[in-house]
Amino acid sequence: MYRLARSSGSDLSLHQEHLAIARPRQGEVHWDSFEPAAYEPAALDEAAALWCTRAVQEMHSLALFTELAGQLHLLGAPLDWSGAFARMIADEVRHTDLCLRMCEALGRPASPEIDPAELHLLAAASPRSHVRQTIVAAFCIGETISGRMFRRALRATDVPLAREVVAAIVVDETFHGELGWELGALLMRRDGPQFDVERGELARRLPFLFRHFAGLCRVTGPPERARSEPHVDEGPNFGTLSDAGYACAFFDGMEEDVVPGLVAIGLPEAEPAYVELLRTLG
Numbered sequence: 001m002y003r004l005a006r007s008s009g010s011d012l013s014l015h016q017e018h019l020a021i022a023r024p025r026q027g028e029v030h031w032d033s034f035e036p037a038a039y040e041p042a043a044l045d046e047a048a049a050l051w052c053t054r055a056v057q058e059m060h061s062l063a064l065f066t067e068l069a070g071q072l073h074l075l076g077a078p079l080d081w082s083g084a085f086a087r088m089i090a091d092e093v094r095h096t097d098l099c100l101r102m103c104e105a106l107g108r109p110a111s112p113e114i115d116p117a118e119l120h121l122l123a124a125a126s127p128r129s130h131v132r133q134t135i136v137a138a139f140c141i142g143e144t145i146s147g148r149m150f151r152r153a154l155r156a157t158d159v160p161l162a163r164e165v166v167a168a169i170v171v172d173e174t175f176h177g178e179l180g181w182e183l184g185a186l187l188m189r190r191d192g193p194q195f196d197v198e199r200g201e202l203a204r205r206l207p208f209l210f211r212h213f214a215g216l217c218r219v220t221g222p223p224e225r226a227r228s229e230p231h232v233d234e235g236p237n238f239g240t241l242s243d244a245g246y247a248c249a250f251f252d253g254m255e256e257d258v259v260p261g262l263v264a265i266g267l268p269e270a271e272p273a274y275v276e277l278l279r280t281l282g
């Protein structure tokens with residue numbers, strides 16, 4: 001375990017380089033405009049806990065994309081994949097920084113514990129096929145749903161500082177989701193004798209992946225239930241949704257984007273896998 005700190009020292013050149021990367025690609029965040037005293041301490045505690053958890057998730061994306069970037073040659077990917085990944089790695093650095101900076105602005109600086117063992121998702125892989133699976137899982141499913149979740153959170157957020165931070169993240173996550181489908185479609189082209197085996201492994205993994213992302217989105221019951229409950233909690237909104245709101249982002253994302261998208265790129269097994277997931281949810 002180690003503690004994730006935001007800075008090695010603000011007077012260092014490396015920190016200045018970092019700030020250049022961490023600046024939003026569009027818009028601006030007015031950190032100094034936030035007045036913590038205007039909010040109840042309990043609301044600030046809750047918001048800081050949310051942004052700290054998000055920092056850990058963003059750090060996981062950063063580690064995963066960095067690892068994937070080092071494996072793209074296994075897929076024989078052209079150089080532009082490396083360029084696109086370099087941007088996404090920078091984006092995830094930015095998101096992790098924004099989350100930690102939100103905690104600071106809320107008056108609750110955080111240095112969350114990170115388990116390095118959880119950051120090495122590609123370690124035990126049969127390389128090529130695993131790289132393919134991870135890209136489809138992380139982008140076509142993960143980033144597509146995360147983009148949806150952040151766009152919904154943006155509509156619900158009424159604390160101005162949090163709106164600016166969520167808006168900065170939305171710009172990037174929307175790009176990640178779109179890029180994911182380009183990568184997914186390119187990956188699903190028959191590119192050698194091992195393609196059918198690798199496609200089959202990926203298709204067999206879909207039920208597991210759907211359950212995994214449902215769990216991350218706090219899905220505990222069928223879509224009808226999530227859709228009938230409030231999607232935001234009471235009180236000032238610092239960039240969050242209710243559990244039902246997250247679950248709805250999952251169901252809508254699956255039904256409108258992920259399942260039809262996977263079918264379109266050559267994974268028709270996505271449909272029965274989603275039907276099976278719904279059946280287990282009751």
Ligand SMILES: [Fe+2]
Pocket residue numbers: 058061091092095173
């Ligand atoms: Fe991110």
Ligand SMILES: [Fe+2]
Pocket residue numbers: 061092143146172173176
């Ligand atoms: Fe992302």
